[in-house]
Amino acid sequence: MTFDAIGVAGTGLTVHRKWLDAISDNIANVNTVTGTDGEAFRARYVLAAAGEDGGVYVQGAAYGDAEGRLVHEPDHPLADADGYVRYPDIDMAAQMSQLILAQRGYQASAAVVDRAKDTYTAALQIGRN
Template sequence: MSGAFEMLRVANTSLGAHQVWLDALAGNIANANTYVSTDEDAFQATYVVFNPREDGGVDVAGFAEGDAEGRMISMPDHPLADENGYVRAPDLDMSAQISQLVMAQRGYQSSVSVTKTAQDTYNAALAIGQGR
């Protein structure tokens, strides 16, 4: 029975960590086209830092931020463009963000599957214990 509880505990830490990762990626992707004037800091992407636990689970250890410098883009018609026609944009690699989004989604789905298996195992053990 403790095996099912262990699976549930580990899967729960994974579910939480993957949810935080998904939330961070969603914010990054939503702000990929956020432009500011060149005298402002660019949107800084959020990167989740994970820490493995000795018991097999995972914790969110913290967050790292992207570069506030961002990148300069020529957009002379943009209302925030400077006298040279530039705006500041986030320094985000969208293909990397989408790839990470797929990995985070699959990790979350795997954790849900493990949780369901652990619950089924627990319920089967209860049924055996009740003589069904």
């Protein structure tokens, strides 16, 4: 039972770490500019699914719109003839909310691993006495 708890919580740690990685990549690229002839940076979203063993696993990734948003910046070196450049369509507020959720999930999974480890250690101590 204890090893099951560690295994299930371990899958949660992995999914939340990958979620945090995706969010940090999205935030880091929120101001990445491209010309209007190219694609905007596409935000990455982690898709998770429940496993048969009670854990959770990364099923894949979904990506944001490559169209992004056009911004009029005629002085930008990548601006087209009409003065537009392409920015990613990333909502910073939504990313920050997702960041908090992913951090809390990671912390909860880590706490489960710690509690299960403590339980296993206590059981070993009882067995020795």
